[in-house]
Amino acid sequence: AQTVTQSQPEMSVQEAETVTLSCTYDTSESDYYLFWYKQPPSRQMILVIRQEAYKQQNATENRFSVNFQKAAKSFSLKISDSQLGDAAMYFCAYRSPGGLVKNDKIIFGKGTRLHILP
Amino acid sequence: EAGVVQSPRYKIIEKKQPVAFWCNPISGHNTLYWYRQNLGQGPELLIRYENEEAVDDSQLPKDRFSAERLKGVDSTLKIQPAELGDSAVYLCASSFDGTSGVWGEQYFGPGTRLTVT
Numbered sequence: 001a002q003t004v005t006q007s008q009p010e011m012s013v014q015e016a017e018t019v020t021l022s023c024t025y026d027t028s029e030s031d032y033y034l035f036w037y038k039q040p041p042s043r044q045m046i047l048v049i050r051q052e053a054y055k056q057q058n059a060t061e062n063r064f065s066v067n068f069q070k071a072a073k074s075f076s077l078k079i080s081d082s083q084l085g086d087a088a089m090y091f092c093a094y095r096s097p098g099g100l101v102k103n104d105k106i107i108f109g110k111g112t113r114l115h116i117l118p
Numbered sequence: 119e120a121g122v123v124q125s126p127r128y129k130i131i132e133k134k135q136p137v138a139f140w141c142n143p144i145s146g147h148n149t150l151y152w153y154r155q156n157l158g159q160g161p162e163l164l165i166r167y168e169n170e171e172a173v174d175d176s177q178l179p180k181d182r183f184s185a186e187r188l189k190g191v192d193s194t195l196k197i198q199p200a201e202l203g204d205s206a207v208y209l210c211a212s213s214f215d216g217t218s219g220v221w222g223e224q225y226f227g228p229g230t231r232l233t234v235t
Contacts, residue, residue, distance in 0.1 A: 047223050111158075
């Protein structure tokens with residue numbers, strides 16, 4: 001069965017600094033999707049970044065980038081130039097391939113709470 | 119454009135009572151998801167609809183939970199009877215998934231916080 005592990009329940013970073021959130025996963029599938037979601041306090045969960053496993057190039061979205069190590073089954077999120085608005089719970093998620101799969105798996109980690117220190 | 123709408127936002131009920139949650143997805147989104155998020159945990163998928171068809175309900179506790187999406191648009195999730203352990207935030211999400219095999223981005227609603235006393 002697929003699993004997603006976030007080993008850091010909480011992290012803190014100084015404003016304008018860089019922080020890396022860790023995520024490891026386990027799967028026997030060769031093709032899949034990985035995601036990082038952000039859930040601010042009392043606000044809706046939003047997608048930060050996604051990575052297709054067949055793509056070797058790491059995904060980037062402005063200040064957010066990932067380090068995808070397929071062989072190690074590791075998918076970390078790097079936030080550069082941290083801002084106060086980045087404070088939130090961050091969830092790593094795994095999903096089976098799309099298409100005609102009727103029972104794909106969507107698995108979320110337990111989350112990492114990120115604090116931004118002014 | 120309106121996002122995913124959920125109601126109510128908060129609900130407090132006594133155990134053994136029934137409760138229902140409603141979700142209206144983003145217009146044009148064919149896929150709808152219901153998740154349960156316990157305190158300090160990540161969301162857990164309960165059921166996924168493609169249009170009006172429930173294509174994955176393997177994690178839905180069918181003895182007390184039911185869901186419907188009759189016209190392939192809005193959806194209702196029901197619990198009857200509620201138990202203390204059902205206290206959680208119930209999230210609805212929607213996406214547009216085409217036939218290319220690439221999952222569309224999921225957009226989440228604000229959730230319904232259920233407290234069972």
